[in-house]
Amino acid sequence: MSLGENLKSVRLKRGFTQEQLASAVDVNRVNLAHYESGRKMPSVAVLTEIANTLDCSIDGLLDRCKYIRKD
Numbered sequence: 001m002s003l004g005e006n007l008k009s010v011r012l013k014r015g016f017t018q019e020q021l022a023s024a025v026d027v028n029r030v031n032l033a034h035y036e037s038g039r040k041m042p043s044v045a046v047l048t049e050i051a052n053t054l055d056c057s058i059d060g061l062l063d064r065c066k067y068i069r070k071d
Contacts, residue, residue: 004038006061010054011036025049 001009011021018036022029027046034040035050042050051058 001063002038003041003062004036006063007050008036010056010061014054016054021050021053024053 011018016024018032019029022032025032025046026049027042031040031042035042047058047061051061054061
């Protein structure tokens with residue numbers, strides 16, 4: 001899966017709307033939608049904030065490993 005697909009999957013599993021996650025990591029909702037669709041890539045700083053907010057690893061979001069914490 002791509003970063004965008006993983007991001008959307010984890011966001012939904014954690015119960016966040018795009019608006020809620022965007023607000024939590026201080027990005028525009030449209031940019032978050034672009035990250036999920038693969039039209040844009042987040043900066044390392046934003047990716048770190050997203051991973052921290054969703055309580056998952058950056059490697060998991062990037063599909064560098066098959067483990068994303070489910071709890």
